[in-house]
Amino acid sequence: MTEEKQNKPGAKLRSQGKQPSAGKTAAAAKSGAKTTAAKNPAKGSRSGRSRHNAAGSATQQAMEQTVSLVSNPLAQNAPKPSGPISHLTPSKEFKLKIIPLGGLDEVGKNMTIIQYGEQMIVVDAGVMFPEDELFGIDMVIPDYSYLVENRDKVLAFILTHGHEDHIGALPYVLRDVDVPVYGSALTLGLVKGKLAEFKQPAKLITVTPRQEVNIGPFRVEFIHVTHSIPDSFALAIHTPVGIVLFASDFKIDLSPIDGQMMDFGRLSALGERGVLLMLADSTNVERPGFTPSEKTVGSTFDNIFLHAPGRIFVTSFASNVHRIQQAVWAAARTERKIAIVGRGMQNMVAVAKELGYLDLPKELLIDIDRVGSLPAHKVLVLTTGSQGEPLSGLTRMASGEHRQVQIVPGDTVVISASPIPGNERLIGHTIDKLFKQGATVIHEQGDGVHASGHASREELKLLHNIVKPHFFMPVHGEYRMLVKHAKLAQQLGMPEENTFVLENGQVLEVSRRSCRINGHVPSGRVLIDGLGVGDVGNTVLKERRILSESGILLVHMVFTRKKGTRILAGPEIFSRGFIFEKEYEHIIGEIKEKVAGLCTAENLADGSTYDICNQVRVTLARFLLERTGRRPVILPIIAEV
Numbered sequence: 001m002t003e004e005k006q007n008k009p010g011a012k013l014r015s016q017g018k019q020p021s022a023g024k025t026a027a028a029a030k031s032g033a034k035t036t037a038a039k040n041p042a043k044g045s046r047s048g049r050s051r052h053n054a055a056g057s058a059t060q061q062a063m064e065q066t067v068s069l070v071s072n073p074l075a076q077n078a079p080k081p082s083g084p085i086s087h088l089t090p091s092k093e094f095k096l097k098i099i100p101l102g103g104l105d106e107v108g109k110n111m112t113i114i115q116y117g118e119q120m121i122v123v124d125a126g127v128m129f130p131e132d133e134l135f136g137i138d139m140v141i142p143d144y145s146y147l148v149e150n151r152d153k154v155l156a157f158i159l160t161h162g163h164e165d166h167i168g169a170l171p172y173v174l175r176d177v178d179v180p181v182y183g184s185a186l187t188l189g190l191v192k193g194k195l196a197e198f199k200q201p202a203k204l205i206t207v208t209p210r211q212e213v214n215i216g217p218f219r220v221e222f223i224h225v226t227h228s229i230p231d232s233f234a235l236a237i238h239t240p241v242g243i244v245l246f247a248s249d250f251k252i253d254l255s256p257i258d259g260q261m262m263d264f265g266r267l268s269a270l271g272e273r274g275v276l277l278m279l280a281d282s283t284n285v286e287r288p289g290f291t292p293s294e295k296t297v298g299s300t301f302d303n304i305f306l307h308a309p310g311r312i313f314v315t316s317f318a319s320n321v322h323r324i325q326q327a328v329w330a331a332a333r334t335e336r337k338i339a340i341v342g343r344g345m346q347n348m349v350a351v352a353k354e355l356g357y358l359d360l361p362k363e364l365l366i367d368i369d370r371v372g373s374l375p376a377h378k379v380l381v382l383t384t385g386s387q388g389e390p391l392s393g394l395t396r397m398a399s400g401e402h403r404q405v406q407i408v409p410g411d412t413v414v415i416s417a418s419p420i421p422g423n424e425r426l427i428g429h430t431i432d433k434l435f436k437q438g439a440t441v442i443h444e445q446g447d448g449v450h451a452s453g454h455a456s457r458e459e460l461k462l463l464h465n466i467v468k469p470h471f472f473m474p475v476h477g478e479y480r481m482l483v484k485h486a487k488l489a490q491q492l493g494m495p496e497e498n499t500f501v502l503e504n505g506q507v508l509e510v511s512r513r514s515c516r517i518n519g520h521v522p523s524g525r526v527l528i529d530g531l532g533v534g535d536v537g538n539t540v541l542k543e544r545r546i547l548s549e550s551g552i553l554l555v556h557m558v559f560t561r562k563k564g565t566r567i568l569a570g571p572e573i574f575s576r577g578f579i580f581e582k583e584y585e586h587i588i589g590e591i592k593e594k595v596a597g598l599c600t601a602e603n604l605a606d607g608s609t610y611d612i613c614n615q616v617r618v619t620l621a622r623f624l625l626e627r628t629g630r631r632p633v634i635l636p637i638i639a640e641v
């Protein structure tokens with residue numbers, strides 16, 4: 001391949017963008033050497049966290065084993081090329097395919113396939129919690145049938161961070177596609193807990209910032225970013241056609257709680273070398289300016305903790321370890337003991353403490369039973385329930401349904417989270433209940449008790465300016481957010497035709513010079529209901545919707561054809577959710593008459609039970625629609641003995 005060929009007029013490089021495939025220049029060779037040096041885990045590891053190194057080297061062996069299982073064209077000791085891995089380019093160069101299975105036109109269930117030839121890796125495997133219209137459904141995960149069909153081509157899952165919308169689907173997907181999972185120590189710590197619940201074994205490989213691993217035709221580099229959970233990564237995926245930078249959830253926090261800065265050094269080095277395609281978080285593209293630092297919440301906490309007259313309750317996402325840390329520090333400074341309520345919060349605190357992400361001295365912790373025995377101003381309760389979830393600690397305390405703790409006047413409740421879209425009403429209810437109990441509730445945006453974990457517009461601009469990608473595909477967001485993020489890239493100078501807003505299942509085909517949407521694979525949602533995965537289909541959902549809207553009417557009758565056809569019992573009418581207030585009671589009488597009219601000795605003697613049931617259903621449906629305007633589910637149970 002020649003330089004010329006890549007500089008074809010059609011290439012339309014951005015003015016400030018670098019040639020994305022400068023694979024073979026002397027300068028690139030130099031930066032290649034730099035990359036190898038940067039690969040030294042010691043250099044990228046966090047000070048005072050030697051566990052990373054230990055974990056890294058222990059798992060490196062495991063990883064090499066794994067890699068040798070899959071066909072790995074990169075010899076372990078081959079020199080690391082820079083930019084596109086040109087010497088690997090097979091005689092026939094494939095197109096790189098980016099296939100989002102979730103996370104587009106929605107907030108949640110993030111999952112993206114990166115495929116080259118016959119090999120693919122999967123970035124994240126998340127869940128989404130359902131909207132109201134999914135009756136009784138616990139969770140939604142991406143339709144991953146494309147992965148199942150291509151099971152033997154899938155090399156690994158790569159996790160960017162430990163949020164549910166990025167790891168929650170793993171236990172389900174691994175049942176069908178059992179491949180190694182790469183992630184940071186905290187991410188995998190959380191995954192481990194999940195897999196244990198499902199008794200699902202898996203090969204988990206811990207990676208550290210700036211580590212690079214070879215997986216099939218890909219070299220995946222992990223780059224530390226700041227976000228609302230520690231140990232989050234952006235990924236630089238080095239592929240035979242160029243570098244793909246996947247900036248999953250991030251914010252640019254210049255004063256992070258754990259002192260771990262976003263790795264601008266690596267991002268700009270990659271930008272200088274030439275990034276072919278960037279995918280980036282669009283969640284906060286509609287917010288102007290910069291997202292405030294997590295640290296701002298800490299000073300608000302200090303203020304509240306100093307002045308609150310009685311007990312303090314703080315609720316936030318359990319995964320927001322930095323938020324919990326700041327509440328812990330504020331409690332320590334004001335000599336409060338800490339009780340933890342809610343399984344999610346207890347699990348998270350346990351994992352984060354064990355892995356060294358949370359500084360929470362044992363002597364600060366008290367059992368929830370002891371809260372009553374301490375003076376009110378010596379107590380902090382950390383609890384789940386920031387989304388108003390009906391069974392969470394806070395909601396139960398607010399409704400007086402918690403066994404050990406009730407909310408009383410003098411309590412201060414801090415809701416340190418913003419509602420996930422769709423949860424506003426639930427949270428509103430909980431806040432109302434807290435007010436009714438006489439608590440002081442601090443929950444509003446302007447109160448400074450929450451800072452988002454996602455980059456606002458100016459931060460996104462900064463990322464685009466540093467990375468300078470040639471092509472751009474916005475991810476993680478509702479459709480309008482994706483479009484706005486593409487527009488933002490265009491405002492920064494990217495040609496419109498270089499930005500790609502996709503829908504789940506669409507295939508983005510990328511070569512060294514071109515990029516286009518071409519074809520699609522199966523996509524959609526798989527509903528998780530109790531223990532069932534995907535066994536609730538649209539028919540069941542429709543039935544649940546009808547049941548919820550109009551209720552059910554059950555007609556029960558027993559008859560015999562022996563010694564003369566006659567009715568032995570019934571008809572009896574039962575209804576649920578189909579309102580029969582007193583004024584409607586006479587309708588029951590009419591229903592019975594209708595049924596008796598249909599179930600004459602003559603009809604019963606001739607017809608099949610199935611036909612009789614059908615007649616009853618049709619006749620009653622028509623009658624009830626006329627009389628009540630409702631269409632309940634009608635269930636005739638007519639038995640012959």
Ligand SMILES: [Zn+2]
Binds near residue numbers: 110166476
């Ligand atoms: Zn996310």
Ligand SMILES: [Zn+2]
Binds near residue numbers: 161227249453
């Ligand atoms: Zn996240």
